[in-house]
Amino acid sequence: MSIADILFICGEHLRPLQFTSGKYSLYYECPYCKRENRTEDMPPCHMKLPLFVANQIADDVFHVTKIIGTQIGFSRRISGYQYEISDIRHGKIYLTLSKEK
Numbered sequence: 001m002s003i004a005d006i007l008f009i010c011g012e013h014l015r016p017l018q019f020t021s022g023k024y025s026l027y028y029e030c031p032y033c034k035r036e037n038r039t040e041d042m043p044p045c046h047m048k049l050p051l052f053v054a055n056q057i058a059d060d061v062f063h064v065t066k067i068i069g070t071q072i073g074f075s076r077r078i079s080g081y082q083y084e085i086s087d088i089r090h091g092k093i094y095l096t097l098s099k100e101k
Helices: 052-066
Strands: 006-010 020-021 026-029 048-052 073-077 081-089 090-099
Touching: 006 052, 026 052, 048 052, 052 073, 052 081, 052 090
Parallel strands: 006 090
Antiparallel strands: 020 026, 026 048, 073 081, 081 090
């Protein structure tokens, strides 16, 4: 398994995070972070997931699934993010993410 086997989902908007190249690094972000994807009165989403954290989460998911299997509803906190296995479809693990408050 690799990070390509995971689809990260914004916990607030339930949209897949998009892989983005920033000024200094690579990260995933909610499509509603960008102005062109929102209505005029909609506030921006702040769900941005740095690539190194995405890799930490992916490693954790793969480790856990080896031990207990892939269980929908399993959740854990890692590096300031809460993830939950929300679905498994077409060979992908869907992870719903939210930032810890």
